[in-house]
Amino acid sequence: MATRKKSADTGAGNGTRNDAESTNRSWGGRFQEATASDALGFTASIGFDIRLYPYDIRTSIAHARMLASTGIISAKDRDQIVRGLRDVEKELDEGAFVPTISDEDIHMAIERRLTEKIGAVGARLHAARSRNDQVVTDVRLFLKDAIAATLSAIDDLQSALVSQAQAYVGAIMPGYTHLQRAQPILLGHHLLAYHDMLERDRGRFEDCLDRADVLPLGSGALAGTTLEIDRAIVAEELGFARVAQNSMDAISDRDFVAEYLSAAAILMAHGSRLAGDITLWATSEFGFVRLHDAYSTGSSMMPQKKNPDIAELARGKTGRAFGNLMGVLTVMKGLPLAYNSDLQEDKEALFDGVDTAVRTTTTLAALLRSLTFDEKAMRAAADDGFLLATDLAEYLVARGVPFREAHEITGGIVLHCTEHGITPADLSATDLARFCDRFEEDVAEILTPEAAVDRRTSPGGTSGRNLKARLKQLSTSPGPRPSGGAKRRKR
Numbered sequence: 001m002a003t004r005k006k007s008a009d010t011g012a013g014n015g016t017r018n019d020a021e022s023t024n025r026s027w028g029g030r031f032q033e034a035t036a037s038d039a040l041g042f043t044a045s046i047g048f049d050i051r052l053y054p055y056d057i058r059t060s061i062a063h064a065r066m067l068a069s070t071g072i073i074s075a076k077d078r079d080q081i082v083r084g085l086r087d088v089e090k091e092l093d094e095g096a097f098v099p100t101i102s103d104e105d106i107h108m109a110i111e112r113r114l115t116e117k118i119g120a121v122g123a124r125l126h127a128a129r130s131r132n133d134q135v136v137t138d139v140r141l142f143l144k145d146a147i148a149a150t151l152s153a154i155d156d157l158q159s160a161l162v163s164q165a166q167a168y169v170g171a172i173m174p175g176y177t178h179l180q181r182a183q184p185i186l187l188g189h190h191l192l193a194y195h196d197m198l199e200r201d202r203g204r205f206e207d208c209l210d211r212a213d214v215l216p217l218g219s220g221a222l223a224g225t226t227l228e229i230d231r232a233i234v235a236e237e238l239g240f241a242r243v244a245q246n247s248m249d250a251i252s253d254r255d256f257v258a259e260y261l262s263a264a265a266i267l268m269a270h271g272s273r274l275a276g277d278i279t280l281w282a283t284s285e286f287g288f289v290r291l292h293d294a295y296s297t298g299s300s301m302m303p304q305k306k307n308p309d310i311a312e313l314a315r316g317k318t319g320r321a322f323g324n325l326m327g328v329l330t331v332m333k334g335l336p337l338a339y340n341s342d343l344q345e346d347k348e349a350l351f352d353g354v355d356t357a358v359r360t361t362t363t364l365a366a367l368l369r370s371l372t373f374d375e376k377a378m379r380a381a382a383d384d385g386f387l388l389a390t391d392l393a394e395y396l397v398a399r400g401v402p403f404r405e406a407h408e409i410t411g412g413i414v415l416h417c418t419e420h421g422i423t424p425a426d427l428s429a430t431d432l433a434r435f436c437d438r439f440e441e442d443v444a445e446i447l448t449p450e451a452a453v454d455r456r457t458s459p460g461g462t463s464g465r466n467l468k469a470r471l472k473q474l475s476t477s478p479g480p481r482p483s484g485g486a487k488r489r490k491r
């Protein structure tokens with residue numbers, strides 16, 4: 001029965017018996033009394049699993065077709081059921097059918113509405129399945145789409161990183177360790193560090209997809225079914241690569257949810273570091289980036305403020321991403337096989353985990369694209385002669401001095417400079433020769449941030465040559481991968 005309410009009712013919770021509707025629920029046979037409304041409000045998942053309805057419809061259609069192909073239902077019944085399910089889906093799309101709290105969950109809501117529409121035939125659909133294998137099939141289908149969305153969010157952020165690295169290809173800045181200026185680097189090198197982190201994130205989501213790509217339907221409540229079913233055709237129709245081999249594992253494990261949330265937690269940790277860099281760079285103390293008006297906000301009290309809220313929230317939302325993973329792991333911990341209602345708690349964490357990861361990643365991409373880097377300010381910050389101390393030591397090593405000795409000599413130079421309020425770059429070759437006779441005229445050539453960057457041509461180093469080669473490689477690589485997971489393995 002369609003109601004005019006826009007969203008699922010969340011239950012009155014007043015401890016009274018519910019209306020007649022709830023005595024007619026799908027398992028009502030052995031019950032004489034209706035569920036108490038507070039019990040119903042507490043146990044119902046319809047408030048959030050409504051999001052699974054497109055998957056539940058697909059799953060049910062595939063199941064009905066399979067039931068007909070093995071002769072459990074007739075072709076005529078199948079056609080009626082499939083048509084009915086499509087109608088229910090349309091009603092859900094349009095908001096014409098709004099499940100109520102007494103439907104308990106999306107599976108019962110759809111079946112209830114189907115039976116209202118097509119009559120007794122609807123009651124044949126649930127043969128050889130349980131909500132236990134149904135729900136986990138829906139969640140796996142949802143997850144496959146979620147991974148595709150996550151991978152495209154990763155593509156988006158990677159391409160923003162690449163295009164900013166390209167736009168500021170020669171920009172020099174200080175690189176930091178311990179948040180102390182360490183050595184001159186290229187901004188592009190810094191940005192592409194995140195690109196590579198995201199590439200590993202991609203791999204984790206692809207691995208997760210591979211393991212999630214297994215059909216649980218056909219496992220029944222936990223032990224399979226006595227009816228003759230054909231799981232392969234269901235897998236084929238729903239696009240699953242494999243069929244689960246153990247019915248108890250299939251309905252009771254949520255490791256694929258934990259795996260997604262774990263990959264999402266790492267992705268969010270990476271994003272939070274980029275966000276951390278941006279908040280730092282946007283301070284007046286650093287002044288490396290200017291925030292675009294469209295991607296920053298002001299203060300209600302301090303008129304001068306322009307805040308990097310997006311970066312801050314990207315960082316802050318990492319907390320909920322980690323929390324979602326902890327929540328699901330804790331739900332699974334010590335849970336006796338097979339299905340337990342505890343497992344219903346997987347969905348809100350997963351939905352929030354997906355929404356948070358996708359939205360944070362794409363918004364960070366937009367923020368990054370909107371940034372204007374101040375090349376002058378970055379170059380000025382890198383123009384600190386002390387950042388070239390390692391270059392002096394390596395100059396000596398290249399001329400035969402053992403590194404520890406070279407380090408000691410350079411340490412002496414640094415101390416001398418500190419005492420005289422100058423930097424090593426202020427010293428002439430003759431001055432330097434007083435610390436070590438291996439210093440010659442050509443030492444002057446290495447004492448600029450440009451030289452320090454250019455000379456770091458070691459594989460993976462910050463030189464412009466390396467950066468340009470890497471950018472070229474990235475721009476000619478085949479672009480965003482298909483979301484289906486590149487390297488599907490058969491098990």
Ligand code: ARG
Binds near residue numbers: 049339343344
């Ligand atoms: N709403 C349930 C869930 O999310 C569906 C499965 C319920 N099965 C059961 N026997 N109560 O897990």
